[in-house]
Amino acid sequence: MAKPNLPVFNSPEEQFQQLRKLIIERIIVLMDSNFSSLINLLYRADVDEFKLKKALAENPDNPAEIIADAYIQRQLQKIETRKKYRK
Template sequence: MEENEALKWSLQLLENQPYLSEFSFEENRKQLIFAIDQLIQNDFSKLINILYRIDIDEQKLKTALFENPLPPSETIADLMIERQLQKIKFRKIYQDRNNNHEI
């Protein structure tokens, strides 16, 4: 499932070990939210660095944090998952194009 793959990548960036085979998407999402909350409280610069590496648009982040009634850690987690899903889709498109050119 692509959502779990996106979660796995996000958790690895946060230096957490995901246990994706044991828990549901929602449980893993909660793990991601918790890790982000810890970074907000203890190492905000590391969180900013991770968001930069993932390539989350700064304006989109600011807008989401301002407009979304959810806690910031939850909003950031959802943006991370969304961005990782985009990357997965782009990689699949690129692989499909490369495979079609090899024929």
Template sequence: MEDFKSLSLIVGKDFEIDDVLYETLLRARLVEAFAYLLDHNISKMMNILYRTDVNEEKLKALLISNSSLPSAEVIADAYISRQKEKIETRKKYSR
């Protein structure tokens, strides 16, 4: 639960998403946000992914290998995965 709170706080810095209680709802909101950005403001999306340190080559490979899924879902999952990695790294080195 603490990790989800951390994830929610981090996501809140990049997106205006109301408090959500479940990771599945957070993911759904992020998918909506990335779908909107893909259609209306791709430079903002790229900026968010760059600041988040989502590996561009890894993301391209994910988009190709998951071509049956909507791009926004793949991007949201990569974003969440990277944020979780950062949380784990912070926990590891803050002990």
């Protein structure tokens, strides 16, 4: 996949939304073309399988967004854990 050129935004929220959109697009591509790579990515990122399955069961209309949000949430948790134990 080609690396996109991300535009400069005025606020961190705009940056976050653009990044979220990009992740959703990539997840859609993986869902359509290489589902095993998507599963592998989620496994390596240590996304909670049971929480993800529950979220997908509750809202099956937008799976790419749910998967992206779970992935982002896990990455943010990792950052917080590293900050906590770095001190």
